[in-house]
Amino acid sequence: MKYISPFIVRQVFVMLLIVLMGGLIFKEMLPYLGGVLGAITIYVLLRKPMLMLVKKGWHPNLAAWTLIITSFTSILLPLVAFGFMIGNRIEYAVTNSEQVVQASKTQLQKLEEYLNYDVTSQIDPSAISSWLSKSLQSIAGNTFTIFISITVMYFLLYFMLISEKKIKDSLFTYIPINSDNLETIGNETFDKVRSNALGIPLVAIAQGVVALIGFFIFSIPNPFFWATVVTIGSMVPFVGSAIGTLPVFILALANGNSFQAWGILLYGTLVIGATDNLFRLYILKKLDDVHPIITLIGVLVGVPLFGFIGLIFGPILVSLFLIILRIYKNEYGQNSSA
Secondary structure (H helix, E strand, O other), rough: OOOOOHHHHHHHHHHHHHHHHHHHHHHHHHHHHHHHHHHHHHHHHHHHHHHHHHOOOOHHHHHHHHHHHHHHHHHHHHHHHHHHHHHHHHHHHOOOHHHHHHEEEEHHHHHHHHHHHHHHHHHOOHHHHHHHHHHHHHHHHOHHHHHHHHHHHHHHHHHHHHHHHHHHHHHHOOOOHHHHHHHHHHHHHHHEEEEEEEHHHHHHHHHHHHHHHHHHHHOOOOHHHHHHHHHHHHOOOOOOOOOHHHHHHHHHHHHHHHHHHHHHEEEEEHHHHHHHHHHHHHHHHOOOOOOOOHHHHHHHHHHHHHHHHHHHHHHHHHHHHHHHHHHHHHHHHHHOOO
């Protein structure tokens, strides 16, 4: 009769404990995972300035706090300001949503006469208004979670900046991967985070500027607000500037400004769409060449899992999965085939 080695039993037991405890920690940290990923993103951007300041003789604590305050005022405060601005707009839209949808239906009915196809009968203004109200309440209910995530983000960022070597040594100590392979994973992650964290906002800002010019040309009300919406929307692949130009088109039609409406729709489709491809080709190719399929799968996985920061970390997650597959093949594939 064969017996299982006590060594194997102990090893399996320890592995089960690791999986169970790690899974429990991950489950409880999941609502605040965006803060962890945000800390990693900002750390990648601030690492070189931090090293530069320390080399110039700055105390690490002073350098870290200076960079944290700079990042807070230049990144977080504009996002908070935009959040308040768009929150007021959304609240107004929810209050008047039925009227806006009804006006849009009236304009669509004119289009139906040309296409001879019924669309408006499927649109329920009251249902749309109810959905918008529930969505707004859900966003408001997540305010405390967002506050905790931001606190976690800057807490981690501070220690990542002042204790980089200790954190790196800890990773090499606890992660059961060959040191060379762990170094490869770290370098690839660093490059891709830097590429996405710089490239995506740069493309979005450039697209927002192009949209702003179009809004001025066609005398669109609140041009800066809608340009900001285009900027945020362009960070979402396969949605892009349409999230800013389509509402403008519908509102202009609802107000009876047909020339203005069709003009901005054509401008958004032709000019903003063309410049989007141009900017992405020039900027993202300079930083890092990520295959579009990896980007697509990454966004589909990352956004539901991580939220908005998933636009950056979704593609990174997919890329790391492929790297780990390559590492596994290099370490064990040849042995298994021998």
